Amino acid sequence: MSESTIIGTRIRERRILSGIRQSALAKEVGISPSYLNLIEHNRRRIGGKTLLKLAEVLEVEPSLLSEGAEATLLNGLKEAAGESEGDGPELSRTEELAGRFPGWAHLLVKQFRRSQELERTVETLTDRLAHDPYLSDSLHEVISTVTAIRASSSILVETKSLEPEWQNRFHRNINEESSRLAEGAEALVRYLEAAPNTQAEIKSPQDEMHAFLADHGYHFPELETESAGEAAEALLAGDNTMVSEAARKLTKEVLLRYEEDARKLPLRDVMVEINKVGLNPESLARTFDTNMARVFRRLATLPENEVGPIGLVVCDGSGSLTFRKPFPSFSVPRNAGACALWPLFQVLGQILTPIRVRLRQAGRGAEAVQALAVAEKVGRGSFTQPQLVSAHMLILPDDPESRTETVRDVGVNCRICPLPACPARREPSIMSEGF
Numbered sequence: 001m002s003e004s005t006i007i008g009t010r011i012r013e014r015r016i017l018s019g020i021r022q023s024a025l026a027k028e029v030g031i032s033p034s035y036l037n038l039i040e041h042n043r044r045r046i047g048g049k050t051l052l053k054l055a056e057v058l059e060v061e062p063s064l065l066s067e068g069a070e071a072t073l074l075n076g077l078k079e080a081a082g083e084s085e086g087d088g089p090e091l092s093r094t095e096e097l098a099g100r101f102p103g104w105a106h107l108l109v110k111q112f113r114r115s116q117e118l119e120r121t122v123e124t125l126t127d128r129l130a131h132d133p134y135l136s137d138s139l140h141e142v143i144s145t146v147t148a149i150r151a152s153s154s155i156l157v158e159t160k161s162l163e164p165e166w167q168n169r170f171h172r173n174i175n176e177e178s179s180r181l182a183e184g185a186e187a188l189v190r191y192l193e194a195a196p197n198t199q200a201e202i203k204s205p206q207d208e209m210h211a212f213l214a215d216h217g218y219h220f221p222e223l224e225t226e227s228a229g230e231a232a233e234a235l236l237a238g239d240n241t242m243v244s245e246a247a248r249k250l251t252k253e254v255l256l257r258y259e260e261d262a263r264k265l266p267l268r269d270v271m272v273e274i275n276k277v278g279l280n281p282e283s284l285a286r287t288f289d290t291n292m293a294r295v296f297r298r299l300a301t302l303p304e305n306e307v308g309p310i311g312l313v314v315c316d317g318s319g320s321l322t323f324r325k326p327f328p329s330f331s332v333p334r335n336a337g338a339c340a341l342w343p344l345f346q347v348l349g350q351i352l353t354p355i356r357v358r359l360r361q362a363g364r365g366a367e368a369v370q371a372l373a374v375a376e377k378v379g380r381g382s383f384t385q386p387q388l389v390s391a392h393m394l395i396l397p398d399d400p401e402s403r404t405e406t407v408r409d410v411g412v413n414c415r416i417c418p419l420p421a422c423p424a425r426r427e428p429s430i431m432s433e434g435f
Contacts (some may be wrong), residue, residue, distance in 0.1 A: 007051070010065050012040040014058045018154035029053045031305040045397045047309030048328030048367070068403050072389050073098050076109035083112070123331070123416045138188045145181040150175055176205040207334070210256065210324065212239060218325050219303050254323070258301060264290050265298045270404045272308065279308070279396055281372060285424055292354050293376040300325050311369075311395030313344055317388060327395040330359070331412045339411040343373035344393035351375045351389055358398065358407045361421045368407050370396040422430035 015025055026036040030048060046054075067182035072096060074239040081089045098105045123382075152170045156162065162170075182232040222231040234254035242248050265288050277283045281295045311327025315338075322330045332338065338345075343357045354374040360367070373393040381387030411417025414427045 006042060007046055007065055008040045008042040009057070011054055013059060014065065015040075018058055020058075025054070028057045035306060037307075045308065045399065047397045049304075049309050052196040052328075073102070073105055074110060076112065077105060080108060080112035103426075112218075113214045123412065126416050135188075135191070138184060138191065141179065142188065145177050145184060149177045149181065152177070161237065205244050205246035205250055208242045208244060208323075209250045211336070212242055212247075212251055213254065213325070215241065217304060218301050220255070220258060220301075223255065224262050232259060257297070261294050261298045261301070264288065264294060265406060267302070270298065270302070271306065279307065279310070281394065291376060291393045293390070296372070296374070296392045299394060308397065309367060312344075313338075313343055313393045313395070315391050317348065317349075317390070319345055323338045330361060330369050330395050333413050337415075339413060339417065340426075341408065341410040341422075342373050342393065344391050347373045347375040348389060348391050351377060358402060358405050359410050360407045362409045362411055368398045370398055370402070372396070 005190065015022065022036055022040070023033045026033040029036070030053065035044065039046050039050075051062050051065060055065055058065075062249070075328075077094050077098060078091065081091055081094070152173045156167065156170050172363075208420055220231075220235065222235060225231075232252060235255060236242075236248055236252060242251065265284070268360070269288075270284065271283060273287055279299065281292055281299065284299075285292050285295045296312060299307070300310050304310070304423045309328055310325070311330060311332075312323065312325040313321060314323035315321050319338075321332070321334075321338060324334075326332060342359070343355050347353065347355060354372060356370065356372045359371045360369070371393055373391060375391040376388050378388040378390050409419060411419055412423075413431060414422075414425050417425070419430050
């Protein structure tokens with residue numbers, strides 16, 4: 001059995017060593033005992049989020065569960081060597097370094113992990129500056145207000161014989177615009193000083209929609225019953241987080257589509273089938289006589305404590321991302337501008353023809369993932385209206401049985417991608433050129 005397929009065995013050994021009952025550990029982690037039992041017997045793949053929770057409860061490093069102590073150090077050294085430029089270190093002497101100088105080896109790996117954390121911080125901040133609608137709108141508001149104040153001031157200075165009525169009007173304008181400028185600047189400063197993980201006071205409608213879905217874990221038991229009816233309206237009526245009408249409209253569309261998918265693929269029947277065939281979209285589509293895109297959406301909305309982490313990205317024909325459910329080891333930009341090498345965009349040119357690719361995001365030390373993509377027609381085209389399309393990409397944990405297959409290295413987007421000489425690059429990367 002390969003090293004990567006005995007994670008469950010290590011988890012079981014560590015649990016027994018810690019004197020924790022299986023049911024108690026499952027409750028702490030937030031998964032069902034039956035799911036944990038399958039993991040411990042190496043019959044279910046484990047996603048990064050669940051692995052991190054298990055490691056936290058068992059009080060060990062996640063890598064000790066996934067790889068073992070010695071393998072973790074050696075892999076860390078090899079990973080660090082792979083990131084070096086020019087004449088790299090002697091890979092053939094990696095084991096000698098770890099054996100003769102374990103302290104220095106651990107320090108080197110620790111420093112390398114620290115550099116990865118800083119890289120991810122740069123990525124997060126860059127994405128925030130590039131795609132944050134609130135930041136863009138706030139800066140535009142400040143600049144517009146300053147321009148208005150300057151225009152009014154110029155008129156007062158340059159016009160010598162201005163009637164008192166007009167003078168008062170311009171003075172009033174300057175006073176009002178100054179107050180607006182002060183309020184806008186204060187709000188902008190508060191926003192920039194906020195911690196990266198805090199919610200902005202104002203978000204785009206799509207951000208509000210995704211925040212609502214994330215708060216519910218992308219799963220809505222109220223919509224699973226046959227008599228769901230007005231459940232979507234009730235969910236929206238009981239929510240106080242979405243402030244814009246546009247966000248509520250987008251969310252309602254998602255919830256109504258959820259209801260339809262749940263009717264076609266009932267939760268209980270889907271879980272029974274998954275226990276038989278695993279997370280196999282092709283088999284599920286055949287069993288329930290439905291299209292692959294619907295199966296992708298349904299899998300992404302199943303309870304994570306039952307099936308593990310599943311990610312989903314959806315885009316329209318222009319390539320703009322319209323839906324994103326995150327996956328632990330695969331980053332998705334908030335708006336358009338994702339990596340053109342993703343199979344999500346590849347299937348836009350081959351409608352109804354699904355593809356499966358192993359992906360790995362470059363520069364993050366992330367594990368490979370399974371990406372399944374398919375595009376479907378939306379509505380009907382005509383002589384006066386073009387045929388609209390929508391592409392779906394399902395993201396699953398890597399399958400141990402497919403480890404011998406080729407991995408496609410991709411990025412998040414061009415600006416923060418370190419891949420050299422990429423044929424799909426549309427702008428230089430700050431990761432290679434620096435600031």
